[in-house]
Amino acid sequence: MKINWKVRLKHKQFLLGAFALLLLIIQQIGVLLGYDTTIYNERVTELFNTVLAFLVLIGVVVDPTTEGTNDSEQALKYEKPKDDK
Structure with missing residues (x-):
């Protein structure tokens, strides 16, 4: 598995998703260690977790090798994942 970490770490959506995942x-x-992680009440905590999960999803789905949240023109033409072998 080859990953270009230099490019990924410069992509805002990837960083936002990674930070949300870390939280x-x-x-x-x-x-698991027995700490109460409730923010204000259960509903606010659930909403906060949902927002964090959405941010993680955005960070995973977005192509970090392109500017913004769109895929490149090349990637839009793929019918299946590119095989680099």
Whole structure:
């Protein structure tokens, strides 16, 4: 598996998704260790987690090798994933 981390770490959506994932993981570890991670009340905590999960999804779905959230013209023409072998 080859990943161009230089490009990914310069892409805002990827960084936002990675940060949101880190917050969710920290929260889950806190719950496992017995800490109360409720923000204000249960509903606010659930809403916060939903927003974080959405941000993680955006960071995963977006192509970090292009500007913004669109795929490149080349990627839009693919019928199947490109095989680099």
